[in-house]
Amino acid sequence: xxxxxxxxxxxxxxxxxxxxxxxxxxxxxxxxxxxxxxxxxxxxxxxxxxxxxxxxxxxxxxxxxxxxxxxxxxxxxxxxxxxxxxxxxxxxxxxxxxxxxxxxxxxxxxxxxxxxxxxxxxxxxxxxxxxxxxxxxxxxxxxxxxxxxxxxxxxxxxxxxxxxxxxxxxxxxxxxxxxxxxxxxxxxxxxxxxxxxxxxxxxxxxxxxxxxxxxxxxxxxxxxxxxxxxxxxxxxxxxxxxxxxxxxxxxxxxxxxxxxxxxxxxxxxxxxxxxxxxxxxxxxxxxxxxxxxxxxxxxxxxxxxxxxxxxxxxxxxxxxxxxxxxxxxxxxxxxxxxxx
Amino acid sequence: xxxxxxxxxxxxxxxxxxxxxxxxxxxxxxxxxxxxxxxxxxxxxxxxxxxxxxxxxxxxxxxxxxxxxxxxxxxxxxxxxxxxxxxxxxxxxxxxxxxxxxxxxxxxxxxxxxxxxxxxxxxxxxxxxxxxxxxxxxxxxxxxxxxxxxxxxxxxxxxxxxxxxxxxxxxxxxxxxxxxxxxxxxxxxxxxxxxxxxxxxxxxxxxxxxxxxxxxxxxxxxxxxxxxxxxxxxxxxxxxxxxxxxxxxxxxxxxxxxxxxxxxxxxxxxxxxxxxxxxxxxxxxxxxxxxxxxxxxxxxxxxxxxxxxxxxxxxxxxxxxxxxxxxxxxxxxxxxxxxx
DNA sequence: CCTTAAAACCGAAACGTTTCGGTTCTTTAG
DNA sequence: CTAAAGAACCGAAACGTTTCGGTTTTAAGG
Numbered sequence: 001x002x003x004x005x006x007x008x009x010x011x012x013x014x015x016x017x018x019x020x021x022x023x024x025x026x027x028x029x030x031x032x033x034x035x036x037x038x039x040x041x042x043x044x045x046x047x048x049x050x051x052x053x054x055x056x057x058x059x060x061x062x063x064x065x066x067x068x069x070x071x072x073x074x075x076x077x078x079x080x081x082x083x084x085x086x087x088x089x090x091x092x093x094x095x096x097x098x099x100x101x102x103x104x105x106x107x108x109x110x111x112x113x114x115x116x117x118x119x120x121x122x123x124x125x126x127x128x129x130x131x132x133x134x135x136x137x138x139x140x141x142x143x144x145x146x147x148x149x150x151x152x153x154x155x156x157x158x159x160x161x162x163x164x165x166x167x168x169x170x171x172x173x174x175x176x177x178x179x180x181x182x183x184x185x186x187x188x189x190x191x192x193x194x195x196x197x198x199x200x201x202x203x204x205x206x207x208x209x210x211x212x213x214x215x216x217x218x219x220x221x222x223x224x225x226x227x228x229x230x231x232x233x234x235x236x237x238x239x240x241x242x243x244x245x246x247x248x249x250x251x252x253x254x255x256x257x258x259x260x261x262x263x264x265x266x267x268x269x270x271x272x273x274x275x276x277x278x279x280x281x282x283x284x285x286x287x288x289x290x291x292x293x294x295x296x297x298x299x300x301x302x303x304x305x306x307x308x309x310x311x312x313x314x315x316x317x318x319x320x321x322x323x324x325x326x327x328x329x330x331x332x333x334x335x336x337x338x339x340x
Numbered sequence: 341x342x343x344x345x346x347x348x349x350x351x352x353x354x355x356x357x358x359x360x361x362x363x364x365x366x367x368x369x370x371x372x373x374x375x376x377x378x379x380x381x382x383x384x385x386x387x388x389x390x391x392x393x394x395x396x397x398x399x400x401x402x403x404x405x406x407x408x409x410x411x412x413x414x415x416x417x418x419x420x421x422x423x424x425x426x427x428x429x430x431x432x433x434x435x436x437x438x439x440x441x442x443x444x445x446x447x448x449x450x451x452x453x454x455x456x457x458x459x460x461x462x463x464x465x466x467x468x469x470x471x472x473x474x475x476x477x478x479x480x481x482x483x484x485x486x487x488x489x490x491x492x493x494x495x496x497x498x499x500x501x502x503x504x505x506x507x508x509x510x511x512x513x514x515x516x517x518x519x520x521x522x523x524x525x526x527x528x529x530x531x532x533x534x535x536x537x538x539x540x541x542x543x544x545x546x547x548x549x550x551x552x553x554x555x556x557x558x559x560x561x562x563x564x565x566x567x568x569x570x571x572x573x574x575x576x577x578x579x580x581x582x583x584x585x586x587x588x589x590x591x592x593x594x595x596x597x598x599x600x601x602x603x604x605x606x607x608x609x610x611x612x613x614x615x616x617x618x619x620x621x622x623x624x625x626x627x628x629x630x631x632x633x634x635x636x637x638x639x640x641x642x643x644x645x646x647x648x649x650x651x652x653x654x655x656x657x658x659x660x661x662x663x664x665x666x667x668x669x670x671x672x673x674x675x676x677x678x679x680x
Numbered sequence: 681c682c683t684t685a686a687a688a689c690c691g692a693a694a695c696g697t698t699t700c701g702g703t704t705c706t707t708t709a710g
Numbered sequence: 711c712t713a714a715a716g717a718a719c720c721g722a723a724a725c726g727t728t729t730c731g732g733t734t735t736t737a738a739g740g
Contacts, residue, residue: 003696014720019698029718046456050393051696054725059390060458061435066423075419082422083406087440090450095401095437095458100427110430116341116386118400118435343726354690359728369688391726394695 002043011039022047059119061095062311064126065110065134074224074252076281077300081148084304085124092308108137115143122315124148124307129191146311146323148303151193158314158323160307162298164194168201168247170331171275171296175245176209179340180273183217184243186231186253190220198249198277217243228256229263236264244340248276251284254293269338278332292334298327342383351379362387399459401435402651404466405450405474414564414592416621417640421488424644425464432648434461448477455483462655464488464647469531486651486663488643489533498654498663500647502638504534508541508587510671511615511636515585516549519680520613523557524583526571526593530560538589538617557583568596569603576604584680588616591624594633609678618672632674638667 008015013032021028021036028036039045053059064085066078082098089096097120101110111134114120122144125134128151138145139157147159168185175183185202188195199218206213217235221227228248236242248254254276258268266272268291278286278295286293306325314323348355353372361368361376368376379385393399404425406418422438429436437460441450451474454460462484465474468491478485479497486498508525515523525542528535539558546553557575561567568588576582588594594616598608606612608631618626618635626633646665654663 001696004698005696015697016699016720016722017718019696020719023698027718032718048394048696049457049459050390050397050399051725052698053390054388054394054696054727055698057725061437066426075415078419079415082438083440086406086438087442090439091442096439097401097435097437098422098426099430099436100423102427102431113386117389117433119388119390341726344728345726355727356690356692356729357688359726360689363728367688372688388726391695392728394697394726395728397695 001048002045003048004045007036007039007043007045010043011036053119057119058315059095059121060093061097061118061120062089062122062124062315063097063099063114063118063120064124065099065101065107065114066126067101067107076283077223080281080300081126084301085307088304088308091305092312094308094312108133111137111143112141115141122146122311124311128193130193130196144311144314146307146314148307149193150197152197155324156320158310158320160303160310160325160327161194162303162327162329164197165201165204166329167249167277167296168198168203169205170201171247171277172202172205173209174275174294174331175247175273175337176205176211178273178337180245181211182214182241182243183211183245183247184235185218185247185249186228186257187218187220187249188223188253195220195249202247214241216241223250223252225252225256225259228253229260230256232257232260233264236266243272245273245275245337248274251276251278251281251286251293251295254289255284258289269336273337275337286332286334289334289336291336293336294332294334296329296331298329302327341388342385343388344385347376347379347383347385350383351376393459398655399435399461400433401437401458401460402429402462402464402655403437403439403454403458403460404464405439405441405447405454407441407445407447416623417563420621420640421466424641425647428644428648431645432652434648434652448473451477451483452481455481462486462651464651468533470533470536484651484654486647486654488647490537491533492537495664496660498650498660500643500650500665500667501534502643502667502669504537505541505544506669507589507617507636508538508543509545510541510669511587511617512542512545513549514615514634514671515587515613515677516545516551518613518677520585521551522554522581522583523551523585523587524575525558525587525589526568526597527558527560527589528563528593535560535589542587554581556581563590563592565592565596565599568593569600570596572597572600573604576606583612585613585615585677588614591616591618591621591626591633591635594629595624598629609676613677615677626672626674629674629676631676633676634672634674636669636671638669642667 004015004018008018011018017028018036021033022040086096099110099114101107123138125145126148128147128149130151132151135157147157150159150161172183187199203213219231221231246257248257254274257274261268261272268274275294278297280297280299286295310323310325344355344358348358351358357368358376361373362380389400426436439450439454441447463478465485466488468487468489470491472491475497486500488500490499490501512523527539543553559571561571586597588597594614597614601608601612608614615634618637620637620639626635650663650665
């Protein structure tokens with residue numbers, strides 16, 4: 001391994017100047033910079049990261065901590081997240097470490113040890129919950145992080161999010177505009193922030209149109225086809241109050257809803273209209289539904305590059321407005337809604 | 341951040357002794373070791389990895405490089421692998437970095453840059469193929485690695501594997517012992533080493549019993565239920581030569597086979613017997629088949645701790661026999677085989 | 681009580697980089 | 711021609727650990 005010292009000897013320059021040349025500082029002449037670059041390439045010089053880390057205190061490493069109940073998160077989704085993040089950071093020359101904690105371990109302890117001994121520069125936090133302890137801890141320890149999502153009323157940190165309020169609002173409003181009045185909402189896991197935000201959008205659209213709220217029409221649960229099926233069927237338990245339309249928080253839930261409606265002998269959209277939010281997960285195309293599903297759409301995969309950029313900026317101490325981003329979304333009409 | 345120096349001051353010991361105490365060297369008295377441990381805990385001391393790395397020349401980081409076609413590998417399986425490895429290494433105080441390469445990128449270049457600039461200590465290689473380029477490259481660069489699997493006739497490196505020959509052999513032999521003579525094999529993707537090894541075991545069992553080989557009875561393909569269904573139905577295209585038993589390389593394939601047999605109006609085990617290898621993936625229990633599936637079993641999850649240990653040993657330069665491991669397996673009789 | 685061996689300890693160097701606080705050389709202004 | 715300013719460079723310290731090559735203390739043997 002060639003070191004800076006080797007280079008400096010070879011170039012008859014001080015180690016200082018070689019270092020500064022390679023890092024493009026401004027008190028090195030252009031000529032020298034080029035000479036150094038050339039020699040570095042010639043001698044196949046590679047900076048020793050460990051040394052650099054020791055002296056700068058930065059590791060270039062970012063991390064994601066996932067808790068043991070990895071089975072709770074759909075494997076499909078987990079794969080997407082892991083893959084997307086890893087790829088985005090890899091492309092930017094950062095190392096992405098994945099830290100899987102044991103069952104029942106204290107997650108905050110894991111963060112602590114990662115920060116203190118592995119010298120991690122920053123974290124990505126996924127699936128934030130209301131009052132997320134991780135966020136509080138990292139703010140407190142002043143460690144950079146970016147949240148994939150947002151906690152309502154508490155947004156003094158870096159995040160990438162989609163407009164979940166609009167998801168709930170626009171889908172519901174779309175149905176209201178077409179004459180629907182009893183609209184059910186099959187939402188995701190109860191304590192997730194995006195689930196809450198979507199519920200608020202749903203409620204706002206209903207009350208904005210002067211429609212009554214019915215608590216029994218909003219159902220939280222896993223984002224899985226099986227959960228959608230069960231919830232959907234339960235919606236029709238007392239058929240005098242059955243909904244004429246269903247909003248699904250996710251396309252997998254919609255698969256369940258379609259199956260449930262079919263089992264009940266109800267047709268989409270003639271008997272019941274269905275709309276959903278589409279993350280564009282591979283293997284679950286809204287177009288391959290029969291009839292094709294009307295959706296709001298933001299590809300999940302769109303988020304990884306921004307997240308990597310936002311975290312890099314956050315690590316570099318950029319101001320708040322440069323480390324927050326809300327992705328816009330499209331509403332795509334297909335054939336799953338009937339105008340009453 | 342507490343450092344060794346802080347500790348030594350607090351304990352009125354030299355930095356040397358503190359370091360040696362924490363690393364359990366043998367010229368430190370037991371009493372001192374305990375005193376140091378206690379103080380370290382009290383002052384919340386965490387070793388600074390960067391410094392340790394610099395002086396030892398080791399980064400403590402291990403990596404897994406996954407290629408873009410992450411969708412080819414079942415998400416279910418990918419999740420298991422990533423999770424298991426990450427967890428095993430996390431528990432051992434190593435950082436596990438996941439490097440996802442872009443589409444069509446040169447994987448070997450990715451290894452090169454990871455080795456040279458990130459200072460990675462070693463790699464895990466999963467899903468090896470016959471004549472795997474990664475293995476050749478890493479051997480050539482003298483970078484430690486451990487293979488999850490094995491390449492036949494070329495085993496001068498660290499690996500963890502199960503006895504795939506035995507999987508093919510024992511399942512086939514089990515059927516032969518019960519009077520079956522036309523035995524099909526739904527195997528995995530063609531160029532994978534474990535697929536080949538299982539095929540060899542299958543062939544050996546057949547020829548060992550003096551039975552004829554029929555090329556059309558061995559089918560390679562994806563390890564998915566859909567692939568199993570299709571292959572299974574094709575097996576019965578010409579019914580004069582239909583198999584009386586099917587060996588499946590994987591429990592998901594067996595799900596497909598069960599579905600295919602059902603569709604063809606054939607009963608398990610009365611018309612056709614089925615056996616499979618079981619990796620014990622969550623959500624695919626052999627016991628929940630009807631009838632319950634007879635399998636050879638090695639939990640996939642059993643491998644991650646040994647893999648982490650083997651790689652650690654390999655990094656420490658342990659001799660070949662200490663860095664290779666073949667896991668034994670169980671054959672569990674359930675109700676999916678009929679004695680002819 | 682002295683000698684020797686073993687046990688316990690310690691100072692200082694080393695790892696490869698960045699950066700602080702200079703110095704030297706060149707150019708420009710008066 | 712001199713003073714000042716700016717450009718280009720450099721030595722040495724620092725980061726927190728491990729480890730080499732000792733020294734001191736304790737215990738054992740005679």
